[in-house]
Amino acid sequence: MTRFYTRTGDAGYTDLLGGRVPKYDDRPETYGTLDEATSVLGYARAIALSERTRALLIDVQRDLYLMMAELAFAKEMRQGKFHITAEHVQRIERETDRLAEELDLPPHFILPGDSAGGAILDVGRTVVRRAERLAVKLAHAGEFDNEHVLQYLNRLSSLLFALARYEDREAGVVPTKAKLD
Numbered sequence: 001m002t003r004f005y006t007r008t009g010d011a012g013y014t015d016l017l018g019g020r021v022p023k024y025d026d027r028p029e030t031y032g033t034l035d036e037a038t039s040v041l042g043y044a045r046a047i048a049l050s051e052r053t054r055a056l057l058i059d060v061q062r063d064l065y066l067m068m069a070e071l072a073f074a075k076e077m078r079q080g081k082f083h084i085t086a087e088h089v090q091r092i093e094r095e096t097d098r099l100a101e102e103l104d105l106p107p108h109f110i111l112p113g114d115s116a117g118g119a120i121l122d123v124g125r126t127v128v129r130r131a132e133r134l135a136v137k138l139a140h141a142g143e144f145d146n147e148h149v150l151q152y153l154n155r156l157s158s159l160l161f162a163l164a165r166y167e168d169r170e171a172g173v174v175p176t177k178a179k180l181d
Helices: 024-048 053-073 086-102 118-141 147-170
Strands: 012-018 019-022
Touching: 019 086, 024 053, 024 118, 053 086, 053 118, 053 147, 118 147
Parallel strands: none
Antiparallel strands: 012 019
16 A cells, blocks of 8 residues: 655754755755745646647646655755756746737736636746745855756746736637736
């Protein structure tokens, strides 16, 4: 029988690849937030109207798993296998630019929630933004030095915004304006 628990974390500690830290440590907090983002994007993929959206999200989910693996190594362990690269960042930029060429966005803030697919992509965007803030904190503390991780997360939130609007369009809805007055 396979067990889905180990009991090793019962005292509030978790293993990194190369060390043990409290579960609230910045590193597990960061890759845990990436895990949350991956799950939200999985839900977005499951309800997406567009095959294009589903295919892009599979790539992004795989990238986030790679990023989680990279961040799961303790600072002292310099591993060479798991890294987000410039190519990952460039792919996200290309996809975002392609969507931007196709979308006619209104010149105002947009309220999330015009379609189910767009809404969950907006949730994913906000989770990615939180993951980015946590990753910046780790980077500024010297816990890792891969600038591509920060670039990727920054670009990913833009891609998710564009994909949310794309899914709204696929659902046949017009973005709802946020009134700031």
